[in-house]
Structures are given as structure tokens and as C-alpha cells.
Amino acid sequence: MQPIVYPHRSAPPKDKRTQYAFGIVTLFPSLKDPYSKKGYEHFCDADSNEGYIAWKLKNTQRELSDGSNSGVRRRSSQPSDSSGPELEREVTKEQQLEGDQCCEAISLLKHSTDKEQIFLKMRATFQHRQKLIHDPQRCSTVLTVFPRFLETKGLVLQDFELLFGAETSPKFLEKWGTLLKAKVIEQAKNLSKTPQLDYLIQSADKNPDEDDEVPGWDSNMASILLLVYLLPPSLKKGAVKISIWEAVNHVVKFHKAGFC
Structure with a gap:
């Protein structure tokens, strides 16, 4: 080069x-x-x-650039959290691509049409993706570097399984409908009311059988979005403050089937 x-x-x-x-x-x-x-x-x-x-x-x-700055990188003096989404967990021990091989795999992912190959390459670049996610300067580029997340069903579940293991990854969905969902809705009803919060509570409280007849979020998705109200976004130094409703729009966006 x-x-x-x-x-x-x-x-x-x-x-x-x-x-x-x-x-x-x-x-x-x-x-x-x-x-x-x-x-x-x-x-x-x-x-x-x-x-x-x-x-x-x-x-x-x-x-x-690092060499001109004597190769010394500043580190935050604040202790890192022991839990939460920013925690760097020990990831899969499977063979992971690094360096030039990883870069080639990422480039090929953007042009490949072979679904099996896409899943294999995404699996092999998982370690690199985790480093990207935990880098404050580059975390916002994940979907640009790995656009297959936007069009290939199952890739998010694959990453979730690689991070937490096959035994742990399905437990959230197993417990959600029978145990967690009702508690989330109950706690959300105790929060200060806003039109947006009321809308989500009503959507979460409706009968799942009516989801196809009533427009808006389905019951399960609405109840998951209520977690944003129960666990509001924290404001870091230098960050722009956003409302909880804006944070909800960062979690997921709703598009009706058949519309662009």
C-alpha cells in the first residue's frame, strides 16, 4: 500500500x-x-x-497520525460500567477473521447474493463488529459497514446468539409474554402521562388477536418500547439531549407493509 x-x-x-x-x-x-x-x-x-x-x-x-502523536491514546478516567449495553462481554471462541481477511469479507458481503455465504461471513466478522459497536467514534457506522442487517432476516438473531450463547439467547422471548410483559405495562401506568406514553400503553394492553385489525404497534412491540420510558436514555457529557419519544424512534421505525 x-x-x-x-x-x-x-x-x-x-x-x-x-x-x-x-x-x-x-x-x-x-x-x-x-x-x-x-x-x-x-x-x-x-x-x-x-x-x-x-x-x-x-x-x-x-x-x-498515531505515530505523530507518540502513539499514546488518552483513556477516560471514569470507571467503566459493570453491566448494561456498553459492557464488553466475552464473545464466541469460534474462528474470527482479522486484518486484511476481515476487510475482504466485509467488502464481499456488500456484493454477495448467496444467503448461506452471507451468514457465514457475518459470523466470521462478529468479533470485528463488536469492536466497532464499543468504539464511540465508529459505533454509528455499523449499519453502513454491515448493511445486510437491513435486508437479511435472521442476522440480528445470529449475533445475539453468538454474544449470549444458544442456551441464554431465547430466554428473553420465552419469559416476555408470560412474565415480563405484564410487569412492564403495570410499571408504565405509574409514570407521568403523555400522549405518546398513553398510545404505547393502549397498544401494549390490547388483545394480540386484534393486532391485525387495529393500526399502530402490535402488543408485543409496544410493550418493548415502553422499556425506553422505564429506562430513559442517559445524557453523557457533550451529547445532545433528546426526548424519550425521540429515543423510541431510534430503537425501531414502523413502516406499513406494501409502502415505501
């Missing part, structure tokens, strides 16, 4: 990156992606400005 960086400094033009990508698959035909339009998008996609070369350049620039 050094021949790309130094002749063009730290920002080689897009046409040069595309030229290198084309040269790679020309010299090494086995690296050509048969599922993409030009065959080299996993190395350099001119439209999205992504791919292996872009990823490698970013890492090289980051390493050079």
Missing part, C-alpha cells in the same frame, strides 16, 4: 484507486468478484468510495 500513499501523499485521487483495483484483478484473476458489475468493487467502489484500498488507506493514515 505504500506505493499508493507516498506518490500521492495521503489522499490519492479516486481514479488512481480505481486504476489500482482494476490492475489487481487483471494481474490476479482469481481475486475478481464474479457477483459484482466490474469485478473489482470489493477493492475500490468508486460510487460509495469503499473497499479494501479505501479501508487500508484509512488505517495507514490513522497509524501515521
